[in-house]
Amino acid sequence: MLAVAVLAAGKGTRMKSDLPKVLQPLAGATLVERILGSCRALKPQRQILIVGHQAERVEQSLSQHDGLEFVLQQPQNGTGHAVQQLLAPLADFDGDLLVLNGDVPLLREETITALLEQHRSSQASVTLLTARLDDPTGYGRVFADASGQVSAIVEHRDCTDEQRANNLTNAGIYCFNWKKLAAVLPQLSTDNDQGELYLTDTVAMLSPAMHLEVADADEINGINDRYQLAQCEAVIQQRLRRHWMAEGVTFIDPDSCTLSDGTRFDRDVVVEPQCHFRGTTTIGRGCRIGPGSFLENASVGEEVEVLYSVLRDAVVADRCSIGPYAQLRPGSELARDCRIGNFVEVKKSQIAAGSKVNHLSYIGDAQLGENVNVGAGTITANYDGVNKHQTVIGAGSKTGANSVLVAPITLGANVTVGAGSTLTKDVPAGALALGRAKQLVKENWS
Known part of the structure; x- marks a missing residue:
């Protein structure tokens, strides 16, 4: 049996944010979501989040996580006090308790798995995660023998100068035999520099106490301020x-690009410099993205080219070309072989195969058939001041430059719209539509 408890009650004062520290975003997920995700493979029987500061907001943000329990720590009086709040909800639990910090988001699944395996194989009362740091300032020091058995943990501010020379540090990640921990939790004392109940004090009360040293010290990086958040990012x-x-996947300049955990790429994708991917974006085989593009929750087919453009909640089929300086807004759907050119905005519209909107146009709340050619500066005027209305353009139609289609309006197949026209009425298939004032020339006007 395994229970996981995540300490997520702190204020995070040094973040200087209205947002609780555990809800700060990191590569598309909050800190606490990352912690919960790192132990998902263990399939724990109980998952408990110990909350305090802005507890309701934290609970609401995690409402989609099935089986997650919340325990309130009020007031917040240290890590030992936080775990003491589990004595009642885990009164009948008989198994191991994994304690994680809500602000240590870089832990790998394999590291936590190794910690649990070592804890069980050694039959330790407690096993803690440790790391050797070049600069251990601020971290509790772990004192252990060559066999890995721990004798004590001393918080940095409580260390003597001699003790601070030890660079084996406590990561704040523990695996306990719950029954043994529950027996000593009431014995914790506030006799320390901060006047708090330290969970670390239980290590000296439990025997045997073992530690597992991580090879990559980055895994235990905690976050207390914006700078550390950026380092973890x-x-x-x-x-x-x-x-x-x-x-x-080829990244021409990797350091200039950012991804989310939900980004997925197929093979032979080329990502140019200064491209950014957010949410659940998927990029098909053989695409070329960028430079200078931003994609969020976008689904992109194979062999698509995107140049200096923004795609949000959009679907793009194979062999499309987008940009430069185009924007696909939510609800945009392009079939194969479409072309969306420079300074074109598409919103909540479906554009069928082979159609082209090459320059300086707005297509909103529209349906375009196959092989439509939208001339430069064409606008679908979809908003009457109160409601949005739809424009339908049939297959094979083409609009002249500077056309305005005032919705609701339907153009049939193979319609031609003369340049500079403003249309307010439906046009039947195969027709020529003109809607512009007669040209007036007055000679010798000057």
Whole structure:
């Protein structure tokens, strides 16, 4: 049996944010979501989040996580006090308790799995995660013998100068035999520099106490301020880029690009400099993205080219070309072989195969058939000041430059719209539509 408890009650004062620290975003997920995700493979029987500061907001943000329990710590009086709040909800639990910090988001699944396996194989009362740091300032020091048995943990501010020379640090990640921990939790004391109940004090009360040292110290990086948040972001971005490059993606300038965990690439994708991917974006085989493009929750087919453009909640089929300086807004759907050119905005519209909107146009709330050619400066005037209305353009139709189609309006197949026309009425298939004032020339006007 395994229970996981995540400590997520702190204020995070140094973040200087209205948002609780555990809800700060990191590569498309909050800190606490990353922590919960890192232990998902363990399939724990109980998952408990210990909340305090803005508890309701934290609970609401995690409402989609099935089976997650919330325990309130009020007031917040240290890590030991936080875990004491589990004595009642885990009164009948008989198994191991994994304790994670809500602000240590870089832990890998394999590291936590190794911690649990070592804890069980050694039959330890407690096993803690440790790391050797070049600069251990601020971290509790772990004192252990050559066999890995821990004798004590001393918080940085409580260390003597001699103790601070030890660079083996406590990561704040523990695996306990719950029954043994529950027996000593009431014995914790506030006799320390901060006047708080330290969970670390239980290590000296439990025997045997063992530790597992991580090979990559970045995994235990905690976040207390914006600078540390940025450092963790850089680590995650590097991990993500390395993963996708190993899967056959080319990044021309990797450090200039950012990804989310939900980004997925097929093989032979080329990502130019200064491209950014958010949400659940998928990029098909053989695409070329960028430079200077932003994609969020976009689905892109194979052999698509996107140049200096923004795609949000849009679907793009194979062999389309987008940009430069185009924007596909939510609800945009392009079939294969479409062309969306420079300074074109598409919103909540379906554009069928082979159609082209090459320049300086707005297509909103529209349906375009196959092989439509939209002339430069064509606008679908979809808003009457109160409601949005739809424009339908049949297959094979073409609009002249500077046309305005005032919705609701339907153009049949193979319609030609003369340049500079403003149309307010439906046009039948095969017709020529003109809607412009007669040209007036007055000679010798000057």
